[in-house]
Amino acid sequence: MSLATDLPHSEGRATSEASKTHGTGTEKPAPRRRSRQRRERLFQWLFLVPAVVYMTLFFGYPVVKNVVMSFQEYTTSTFFTGEAPWVGFTNYVTVLSSSLFSTSLINTALFTLGSIIGQFVIGLALAIFFQRKFPLNGILRSLLLLPWLLPLIVSSAVWRWILDKDSGALNRFLGDLGIIDTGIPWLTSTSLALIAVVGVNIWIGIPFNLTILYGGLQEIPDELYEAGSLDGATGWKAFRHITWPMLRPVVSVVLVLGVVYTLKVLDIILGLTNGGPANSTQTIATQSYNLSFHEFKFGEGAALGNVLVIISLVFAVLYLRASRRAVDE
Amino acid sequence: MKSAQRTSRPLALAVAALVGLPLALSGCGSSTAASSSEAVTEISVMDYYNNEPDKSFIGDALTKCGTQLGVTVKRETVPGKSLISKVLQQSSSKTLPDVLMLDNPDLQQIAATGALAPLADFKVSTENFAEGVLSAGTYKDKVYGLAPTVNTIALFYNKDILAAAGVTPPTTWDELKAASAKLTAGDQYGLAFNANPTYEGTWQFLPVMWSNGGDEKKIDTKETEQALQLWTDLVKSGSVSSSALNWTQADVKDQFLAGKAAMMVNGPWQIPALDKQPTLQYGVVKIPVREAGQTSVAPLGGEVWTVPQTGNKTRQAKAAEMVACLNSDENQLAMATARNTIPSKTTLSDKFASDNPKLATFTELIKTARARTGQLGEEWPAQATKIYTAIQTSLTGNASPADALKQAQGQ
Numbered sequence: 033m034s035l036a037t038d039l040p041h042s043e044g045r046a047t048s049e050a051s052k053t054h055g056t057g058t059e060k061p062a063p064r065r066r067s068r069q070r071r072e073r074l075f076q077w078l079f080l081v082p083a084v085v086y087m088t089l090f091f092g093y094p095v096v097k098n099v100v101m102s103f104q105e106y107t108t109s110t111f112f113t114g115e116a117p118w119v120g121f122t123n124y125v126t127v128l129s130s131s132l133f134s135t136s137l138i139n140t141a142l143f144t145l146g147s148i149i150g151q152f153v154i155g156l157a158l159a160i161f162f163q164r165k166f167p168l169n170g171i172l173r174s175l176l177l178l179p180w181l182l183p184l185i186v187s188s189a190v191w192r193w194i195l196d197k198d199s200g201a202l203n204r205f206l207g208d209l210g211i212i213d214t215g216i217p218w219l220t221s222t223s224l225a226l227i228a229v230v231g232v233n234i235w236i237g238i239p240f241n242l243t244i245l246y247g248g249l250q251e252i253p254d255e256l257y258e259a260g261s262l263d264g265a266t267g268w269k270a271f272r273h274i275t276w277p278m279l280r281p282v283v284s285v286v287l288v289l290g291v292v293y294t295l296k297v298l299d300i301i302l303g304l305t306n307g308g309p310a311n312s313t314q315t316i317a318t319q320s321y322n323l324s325f326h327e328f329k330f331g332e333g334a335a336l337g338n339v340l341v342i343i344s345l346v347f348a349v350l351y352l353r354a355s356r357r358a359v360d361e
Numbered sequence: 362m363k364s365a366q367r368t369s370r371p372l373a374l375a376v377a378a379l380v381g382l383p384l385a386l387s388g389c390g391s392s393t394a395a396s397s398s399e400a401v402t403e404i405s406v407m408d409y410y411n412n413e414p415d416k417s418f419i420g421d422a423l424t425k426c427g428t429q430l431g432v433t434v435k436r437e438t439v440p441g442k443s444l445i446s447k448v449l450q451q452s453s454s455k456t457l458p459d460v461l462m463l464d465n466p467d468l469q470q471i472a473a474t475g476a477l478a479p480l481a482d483f484k485v486s487t488e489n490f491a492e493g494v495l496s497a498g499t500y501k502d503k504v505y506g507l508a509p510t511v512n513t514i515a516l517f518y519n520k521d522i523l524a525a526a527g528v529t530p531p532t533t534w535d536e537l538k539a540a541s542a543k544l545t546a547g548d549q550y551g552l553a554f555n556a557n558p559t560y561e562g563t564w565q566f567l568p569v570m571w572s573n574g575g576d577e578k579k580i581d582t583k584e585t586e587q588a589l590q591l592w593t594d595l596v597k598s599g600s601v602s603s604s605a606l607n608w609t610q611a612d613v614k615d616q617f618l619a620g621k622a623a624m625m626v627n628g629p630w631q632i633p634a635l636d637k638q639p640t641l642q643y644g645v646v647k648i649p650v651r652e653a654g655q656t657s658v659a660p661l662g663g664e665v666w667t668v669p670q671t672g673n674k675t676r677q678a679k680a681a682e683m684v685a686c687l688n689s690d691e692n693q694l695a696m697a698t699a700r701n702t703i704p705s706k707t708t709l710s711d712k713f714a715s716d717n718p719k720l721a722t723f724t725e726l727i728k729t730a731r732a733r734t735g736q737l738g739e740e741w742p743a744q745a746t747k748i749y750t751a752i753q754t755s756l757t758g759n760a761s762p763a764d765a766l767k768q769a770q771g772q
Contacts, residue, residue, distance in 0.1 A: 199621070306557060
């Protein structure tokens with residue numbers, strides 16, 4: 033920002049300087065300085081305008097609208113008549129006291145925790161693996177990015193087929209190996225569905241973790257490992273005392289971003305199970321979507337959406353603090 | 362000075378662009394403000410038939426009616442899932458099309474907003490339509506939409522598999538259970554239906570619930586419990602795969618096509634896919650009832666055509682003529698034959714059934730079919746959610762049918 037404001041600032045001065053020499057030249061210095069300052073101010077604001085307009089339009093407005101909506105009885109009629117009676121906290125009371133809320137909250141927590149742990153551990157392991165130099169390293173690494181490149185709805189459709197109980201590829205494979213006799217109901221058992229959905233989300237999240245962590249690992253100077261190995265720090269010790277401390281700032285960014293991304297996951301769950309069976313994969317995000325777009329209770333959907341926003345906000349603040357500390361360091 | 366200009370110009374452009382963007386966006390909103398005395402030469406239409414062959418069948422019918430009425434048809438097709446959000450968006454920006462197609466359970470929801478015009482205002486005839494069709498198109502005693510053709514669900518059976526097992530198509534629940542059990546062997550299940558956590562799962566359950574006298578307004582009754590017990594027994598005994606909890610109707614059709622299900626609950630829109638496999642010999646019967654003597658009540662499916670309140674009476678009148686034209690006897694028969702659906706006028710059913718023996722069972726069912734919103738009106742989405750929640754709770758064994766229904770009703 034400072035770079036950008038410096039530029040017009042100095043030019044502004046140059047022009048006013050020019051006008052002075054060609055102008056009357058009898059003005060007193062004090063008001064001139066004030067007008068110069070005012071001009072600088074103006075330019076500073078002008079440079080902020082695009083960002084401010086953009087933020088207000090595409091972030092401010094939807095957030096404010098969503099908050100307002102959550103306090104209104106916002107129905108299909110509202111779209112035509114524009115009438116949305118103010119109902120105070122009724123929507124919040126309804127969604128928070130619903131028996132489904134605790135189920136969704138627990139599922140959201142389990143889904144997020146499971147996905148993050150899985151993605152991070154596998155992503156880190158792969159990142160360290162790809163640190164080594166071996167043939168096809170580059171090709172394999174770019175192949176691993178594939179899940180990231182596929183549209184989520186495509187991935188979930190394919191996984192839905194793989195995980196099918198009767199003719200799914202996974203059960204066929206396990207059956208052929210002689211591990212199982214009858215198909216495992218991955219997506220239709222209340223105890224397995226959440227695990228299956230978490231598994232698919234881990235698969236989708238690995239590329240992100242791998243890429244960022246791999247980048248972080250590349251930043252660690254080789255000299256540290258060389259020095260460490262002289263002192264006997266190799267293998268696990270080198271990881272514990274060199275890699276991990278050096279990687280910490282990257283790790284905190286990956287984890288917090290991962291949590292925020294995972295909390296709001298919608299398409300994967302809708303594509304795989306639609307929140308079923310018997311709400312065992314219903315999360316706050318899917319529940320909010322259902323309320324708004326299937327039951328047309330836009331006010332309640334917005335209220336539940338805001339609950340999710342607040343949860344994400346906690347992690348966003350954590351992220352900002354973590355990244356500030358990283359900069360400070 | 363020169364360099365200052367160079368930097369400020371893109372900036373000014375960017376600011377202008379950002380400020381102008383919403384204006385440009387909202388500018389799209391004010392197009393249909395023609396005065397009402399002008400002759401109407403163009404009618405805008407929106408529907409969700411965005412896949413072939415339906416897209417062309419409907420398109421042809423619209424063009425034909427347009428020629429007849431002396432207007433050109435400007436048609437927009439949107440994917441089924443985004444139709445309602447598009448309609449809501451358009452109703453808030455007052456840019457609804459002249460003729461709008463809606464899935465019939467959504468009609469009351471949209472009519473309640475005041476966005477639709479009653480068809481009686483434009484003297485559109487509602488005579489001879491099946492009772493269920495009219496009730497689907499009616500909101501607060503006024504008809505807002507008419508469906509040229511409708512559909513429902515019935516029991517498809519694989520003739521070869523049933524013959525080999527010596528099973529005749531079931532007519533009662535006991536027969537259905539016995540037949541399904543007998544037809545389940547190895548990779549093959551006796552029956553396939555869908556019980557997924559969407560309105561489709563509710564839709565497939567309605568025939569057994571309604572035929573047994575179940576009430577969609579109050580689901581914790583003996584009648585509905587018996588129906589849910591049947592669904593639960595079929596899954597528990599293994600005659601229906603527990604994958605039913607996650608199948609769509611298209612998945613159910615795939616199971617039937619692959620010979621992995623001897624019977625299935627499905628609708629006539631699957632017939633083209635079934636006919637593509639000439640080795641498959643199938644028959645269609647009504648969905649069994651609990652006791653012989655009960656009537657099999659099927660849920661009504663299909664799309665209604667409506668005239669939105671666009672504020673221009675002349676255009677609306679033309680749009681109403683378009684809806685009437687789509688519903689003429691001739692067009693109903695043509696569309697029904699082409700699309701494997703059933704004409705919605707009962708006066709046409711005898712001729713249609715004899716011309717299309719494959720659709721005879723469905724034609725018979727339409728005469729008594731019930732609209733999902735007939736009783737519930739705008740409450741349908743909330744109550745349908747309760748019904749599929751109860752089905753899922755019971756089929757997964759989380760609760761007995763009675764408890765599952767009680768829990769869901771209380772939610």
